[in-house]
Amino acid sequence: MTKTIQHAVVIGGSSGIGLATARKLLGPGMKVTITGRNEEKLKSAWKSLGGAAEKAAFDASKPDEVTRFFERLGPFDHLVLAASGGKGLGPFPTLDLSDIGSGVEEKVRPQLSCLQAALPTLNKAGSVTFISAVSAQLATPGVAGIAAINGMLLTVVPILALELKPLRVNVVAPGVIDTPWWDFLAEEQKQTIFADYAGKTPVGRVGQAEDVGDAIAFLVSNGFMTGQVLTCDGGLRFAA
């Protein structure tokens, strides 16, 4: 008997959490396509997967490119939405409120736009996993902007789980994870921030991309999980 091979697409799969997710999902029963904007970065990610994945470079914030990608891709089973956005951090009194709009354009809209464009070809028995952030669940000064952006993704998930059923729709909310997302900081500053968060986090460390990749792979594979927010933060949510 031939075993059915499923196909997962990881938008933002060329780095960090998306790449770690692709590594977890790839296997005899799962074909994976990774995407990103930067072709060089994508190629190096693809090489790190032993050339075993498919790859496609496009900008998920550009609707025409999104539509073209899914039209070319054809039928597939699982969609992981890991494209990043970094706007909205900082104390509220001095927060540039235009960063909230930019954050929505960089993160929320691309994730929703990919799902919408994917619907005609995404297997109804499959899954979609958004990536939000634990900032949307924290009462911590300095995260109001980024929480507003990420909170949108937490809000839509239970609605979409009903509206798009039987497609399963979930979201992972990562805590502080050591990925290139933090490369806007100088190395020393980054290590100081990580040490501070490690001290506050019940498990005593910041996360690795693989920690979140595991959580996403669980949601992809467990056919009884839908409408859920899976927080993967080492307990930071309760301690920050």
Ligand SMILES: NC(=O)c1ccc[n+]([C@@H]2O[C@H](COP(=O)([O-])OP(=O)(O)OC[C@H]3O[C@@H](n4cnc5c(N)ncnc54)[C@H](OP(=O)(O)O)[C@@H]3O)[C@@H](O)[C@H]2O)c1
């Ligand atoms: N790291 C953390 O501490 C943390 C915490 C909470 C939530 N998150 C969330 O987790 C998700 C993954 O972040 P990460 O930490 O893995 O960051 P990362 O290492 O910077 O990876 C981001 C990925 O998204 C791709 N990407 C960004 N914008 C894109 C676009 N417009 N179109 C297509 N691809 C795009 C990037 O490739 P290109 O640049 O080549 O396009 C890259 O593959 C993000 O949504 C982030 O907000 C991260």
